[in-house]
Amino acid sequence: MSQDQETTQSGRNGLRQAREIEGHLGWLDGFTGAALAVLAVASGIYTYLGVSSLLDDTGAMSAFAAMAYSVAVSVGIFVFWSYMLRLLPAMRTMASRLGLMGAMGLGCVAIIAMSSWLNAAALAGAAAVEQHLAVTVQRYQGALERANTIAISAQSLERDVARLRQSFEDLSEQEASGELSGFAGQGAVFRLLRQKSDELAALEAQIATQDALVAAAFAEGNETLSRMRALTVAPGPVETRSVQFSEEAVRLANVITRLRQLSVAPLVRRSALDLSQSVILPQLDGSTEDTRAGQQATIDSVRTVLAQRADTLRLAAESVMSMEQPEETVYTPISAADAVILYAGNFVPSWAGAIAIDLLPAVLVFITAIAQAAIRSGRETTPVSDQLTLAELRAAMAGIDEIERQMDHAQTLAHSHQHPESETEADRPPPQPTEAGQPWPQVSAIDPGRRGE
Numbered sequence: 176m177s178q179d180q181e182t183t184q185s186g187r188n189g190l191r192q193a194r195e196i197e198g199h200l201g202w203l204d205g206f207t208g209a210a211l212a213v214l215a216v217a218s219g220i221y222t223y224l225g226v227s228s229l230l231d232d233t234g235a236m237s238a239f240a241a242m243a244y245s246v247a248v249s250v251g252i253f254v255f256w257s258y259m260l261r262l263l264p265a266m267r268t269m270a271s272r273l274g275l276m277g278a279m280g281l282g283c284v285a286i287i288a289m290s291s292w293l294n295a296a297a298l299a300g301a302a303a304v305e306q307h308l309a310v311t312v313q314r315y316q317g318a319l320e321r322a323n324t325i326a327i328s329a330q331s332l333e334r335d336v337a338r339l340r341q342s343f344e345d346l347s348e349q350e351a352s353g354e355l356s357g358f359a360g361q362g363a364v365f366r367l368l369r370q371k372s373d374e375l376a377a378l379e380a381q382i383a384t385q386d387a388l389v390a391a392a393f394a395e396g397n398e399t400l401s402r403m404r405a406l407t408v409a410p411g412p413v414e415t416r417s418v419q420f421s422e423e424a425v426r427l428a429n430v431i432t433r434l435r436q437l438s439v440a441p442l443v444r445r446s447a448l449d450l451s452q453s454v455i456l457p458q459l460d461g462s463t464e465d466t467r468a469g470q471q472a473t474i475d476s477v478r479t480v481l482a483q484r485a486d487t488l489r490l491a492a493e494s495v496m497s498m499e500q501p502e503e504t505v506y507t508p509i510s511a512a513d514a515v516i517l518y519a520g521n522f523v524p525s526w527a528g529a530i531a532i533d534l535l536p537a538v539l540v541f542i543t544a545i546a547q548a549a550i551r552s553g554r555e556t557t558p559v560s561d562q563l564t565l566a567e568l569r570a571a572m573a574g575i576d577e578i579e580r581q582m583d584h585a586q587t588l589a590h591s592h593q594h595p596e597s598e599t600e601a602d603r604p605p606p607q608p609t610e611a612g613q614p615w616p617q618v619s620a621i622d623p624g625r626r627g628e
Contacts, residue, residue: 196546196549196550200543200547207260207539208257211253211256211257211260211536211539212253214252214532214533214535214536215250215252215253215256216249217532218248218249218252218294218532218533219245219246219248219249219252220245221293221294221297221298221529222244222245222248222249222289222290222293222294222297223241223242223244223245224293224296224297225292225294225295225296225297225300225511225512226240226241226244226245226293227241228300228510228511228512229293229296229510229512248289248290251286251289252286252290252533252536255282256536256537256539259275259279259282259536259537259540260536260539260540260543263275263276263279263540263543264540264543264544264547264548265547267551272544279537279540283533283534283537286533286534287530287533287534291526291529291530291533291534292512292515292516292529293512294528294529294530294532294533295519295522295525295526295530296510296512296514296515297511297529298525298528298529299515299522299525299526300510300511300512300514300515301413301511302522302525303511303514303515303517303518303521303522304413304417304509304510304511304514305407305408305413306514306518306521307509307514307517307518308403308406308407308416308417308420309404309407310518311403311420311424311504311506312400312403312404312407314502314504315400315403315424315427315428315431315504315506316400317501317502317504318431318501318502318503318504319393319396319397319427319430319431319434319501321499321500321501321502322431322434322435322501323389323392323393323396323434325434325435325438325440325495325500325501326385326389326392326393326435326437326438327389328440328495328498329382329385329437329438329439329440329443329492329495330382330386330389330439332382332439332440332443332488332491332492333379333382333383335443335488335491336375336378336379336382336443336446336488337375337379339375339484340372340376340379343368343369343371343372343375344368344372346368347368347369347372371450371481374446374449374450375446375450378442378443378446381439381442382439382442382443385437385439388437389434389437392430392433392434392437393434395430396427396431396434399423399426399427399430400427402423403420403423403424406419406420406423407420413511417508420506421506421508424505424506428504428505431501431504435500435501438495438496440492440493440495440496441492441496443488443489443491443492444489444492444496446488447485447486447488447492448485448489450481450484450485450488
């Protein structure tokens with residue numbers, strides 16, 4: 176097979192493929208518009224549901240506004256993709272294709288902005304609000320547990336205070352027996368030691384009274400948390416549950432604040448500072464100068480030890496006070512549309528469905544563009560003479576016959592004007608119909624030999 180024959184055969188195959196694709200596109204065009212309209216209407220319905228969740232008012236005007244917006248979205252989507260389906264596949268230059276693809280990208284962004292996020296709100300809005308409630312419960316639980324941990328740590332300072340109190344009581348007993356200053360009895364040193372042990376005993380008792388209050392506050396907080404967890408999964412409209420959830424959140428915030436106030440660490444720190452700085456020195460009651468000198472020396476030693484023990488207690492209290500405070504948690508009600516944006520990562524399937532229903536026609540645009548490119552490629556490799564169908568060939572031959580008849584008629588008229596006496600009945604042109612629908616008179620066939628003239 177020669178090169179020309181191979182080229183001709185390839186061109187015929189391409190033409191056959193182009194005609195086959197054209198047939199498919201013609202059949203698909205019959206319902207593409209209807210399918211596009213269904214997608215646009217479905218998107219408009221979900222858009223209406225999403226807009227309705229954003230409007231606070233539930234009156235007739237709000238319903239009308241939501242419906243008007245959804246209708247505008249449906250019409251916009253239908254018109255936009257109709258433009259793309261018709262124009263983009265017909266573009267032949269790269270510049271025009273890139274320009275329309277840029278316009279299509281901008282239109283897709285606009286569709287997502289005005290419709291897709293509202294569709295996602297309609298599909299997953301209630302679940303997103305419940306997710307917001309669950310996350311808020313976790314935050315409140317963390318804040319409650321943190322506040323309780325700080326309060327319990329502050330209560331543990333009671334052991335430090337008790338140990339310090341016990342040490343001063345032991346010293347006072349030693350002083351009473353004469354083992355401390357060397358002089359038995361309940362003199363000045365004994366009274367100083369008892370003074371500080373009594374202060375520490377009072378602080379210890381005050382700390383002990385907080386145990387029941389801290390336990391009660393923590394138990395109340397857990398009960399409130401249980402009710403809040405139940406509201407996140409309870410049946411019924413999520414809007415109603417959100418109102419109840421907000422009330423419980425206020426109660427829980429008060430409990431957390433109360434737990435923070437029950438911490439005795441600041442009280443212990445102040446008491447530790449007062450322990451060493453506020454010392455009422457008793458009058459030395461020794462009978463002799465040596466006794467009084469011994470008492471003074473013992474008091475100085477006690478004050479030194481007192482300052483050291485007080486500093487240790489202060490550092491323990493400050494370590495509790497420096498613990499990370501509970502996070503400031505405030506429940507903020509949000510709409511379904513805001514919730515799906517805030518927790519978009521948890522609702523990827525809903526977002527994918529909401530966007531797909533709006534941008535699915537883009538796939539049809541690309542399919543049509545590829546098909547049109549294949550049609551043009553198949554026709555460009557085939558000569559025009561080989562592209563004619565039998566119907567087109569018949570129409571072309573009829574057009575040629577009509578042109579030849581008009582040329583013969585023009586020549587006959589020219590001849591009759593030059594030789595009017597030679598005109599016969601056979602040379603006269605056929606009469607024209609005078610009324611619509613009147614058949615043409617029969618004429619004789621044109622001599623085939625005249626086709627070459």
